[in-house]
Amino acid sequence: MxxxxxxxxxxxxxxxxxxxxxxxxxxxxxxxxxxxxxxxxxxxxxxxxxxxxxxxxxxxxxxxxxxxxxxxxxxxxxxxxxxxxxxxxxxxxxxxxxxxxxxxxxxxxxxxxxxxxxxxxxxxxxxxxxxxxxxxxxxxxxxxxxxxxxxxxxxxxxxxxxxxxxxxxxxxxxxxxxxxxxxxxxxxxxxxxxxxxxxxxxxxxxxxxxxxxxxxxxxPEKMKAIIDLPVLEVVCEDGRRVVQEVGWMEGIWEATVYGDRVHLTLASSELREVVASRLDRAGIRPNAMRFVRPSLEDVFISLARS
Known part of the structure; x- marks a missing residue:
């Protein structure tokens, strides 16, 4: 059975x-x-x-x-x-x-x-x-x-x-x-x-x-679907500095460092340009910025913090 x-x-x-x-x-x-x-x-x-x-x-x-x-x-x-x-x-x-x-x-x-x-x-x-x-x-x-x-x-x-x-x-x-x-x-x-x-x-x-x-x-696959907000991945050698610069901003719900990658959970995908502008003013040049599917670690951290 x-x-x-x-x-x-x-x-x-x-x-x-x-x-x-x-x-x-x-x-x-x-x-x-x-x-x-x-x-x-x-x-x-x-x-x-x-x-x-x-x-x-x-x-x-x-x-x-x-x-x-x-x-x-x-x-x-x-x-x-x-x-x-x-x-x-x-x-x-x-x-x-x-x-x-x-x-x-x-x-x-x-x-x-x-x-x-x-x-x-x-x-x-x-x-x-x-x-x-x-x-x-x-x-x-x-x-x-x-x-x-x-x-x-x-x-x-x-x-x-x-x-x-x-x-x-x-x-x-x-x-x-x-x-x-x-x-x-x-x-x-x-x-x-x-x-x-x-x-x-x-x-x-x-x-x-x-x-x-x-x-x-x-x-596992269904878990990832519970975060219905956009997750922006910022690839940068100094991930902690990225979090210091933008992690506090209004509309950023979570900011988590994974080695050389930072996952930002955004209230809206339109915040991507705001994040990019803020990092540029701080002299931070990411290797890449892209929207990604939430990882299980994103899900865990979001649930644990809430």
Whole structure:
């Protein structure tokens, strides 16, 4: 069933020593979906995933994986999910193969199928040639791929990944996302958190998270449509100076620096000439000025500030 809900949280909250990490949060993830939780550090992403995986008890609310309550039936949950925290528990003194075999034993993989399953996942993760290498000698990206392979050893139907691409190089990031795309084709449902908003483009749906709440949950392309004001992109080496000169002007709703690019959300497209004139008087010569489609980061910043 296409719209079958396999992961659900109902108004969950969690506080730590009086500080609210997640507040009245609800989420539904459909079967076969890649759902992304996107937000900055401290937004509540890790707390949410730990609650959904049954590791952390919410202060209030309830969560379900399939028909099973995370609070009341944690053992049933473990059979269904694969959970990969930010720092996966690899044994540094064991080889890649030994780590895989350890997790196969831990999850009770039948002995007659264990070898085939381990070899298959090593091939899937691109680690077959490194199976004798100690985990401590792996690069950050290879450790993440090994962690993912270990999470998949018991064939989970739902995968929960907490910032799996943090601290790895761009090539390893791209490769990990290709692996996730392959898992989607196999029918695995995936919930992934990330601070990288560009990764949201790869998700079926996205929850933009800020201060323990979702600002918006929607498909990435539909998210971009919520900003119906023109966005002017100014390409300039000193983006911060551009913001200082024009960011305060009446009719400019948002001014955000992205490296050598500044996005200005305007009340009207006619303000383009006003901006150009102001920059010219200040001696700023942009390499380019053009109207662009709002990015997901534009959407997030606009919602967070409002």
């Amino acid at each position: 296409e719209d079958e809900i396999v992961l659900r949280a109902c108004r969950i909250s969690r506080s730590f020593e009086g500080i609210t990490a997640v507040q009245d949060l609800s989420i539904e993830v459909r079967k076969g979906e890649l759902f992304g939780i996107v937000g900055p550090d401290g937004a509540g992403k890790t707390t949410t995933i730990r609650i959904l995986s049954g590791i952390l008890t919410p202060s209030s609310g309830e969560a379900f994986v399939g028909p099973f309550s995370v609070l009341k039936e944690p053992e049933r949950i473990k059979e269904i999910i694969g959970y990969m925290p930010q720092r996966f528990g690899l044994y540094e003194d064991l080889s890649v193969l030994e780590n895989m075999e350890f997790y196969a034993e831990l999850y009770g993989v039948p002995r007659q199928t264990k070898k085939e399953r381990v070899e298959s996942l090593l091939e899937f993760a691109g680690l077959s040639a490194f199976k004798r290498r100690l985990a401590r000698d792996l690069s950050g990206g290879m450790k993440q791929k090994l962690g993912l392979a270990c999470c998949l050893i018991h064939r989970p139907k739902v995968l929960l990944l907490d910032e799996p691409t943090c601290g790895v190089d761009p090539l390893s990031r791209a490769e990990l996302w290709r692996r996730l795309a392959d898992l989607l084709k196999e029918g695995v449902t995936i919930l992934v958190s990330t601070p990288y908003i560009d990764e949201a483009e790869r998700c079926t749906r996205v929850g933009l998270m800020h201060k323990g709440r979702f600002l918006l949950v929607e498909e």
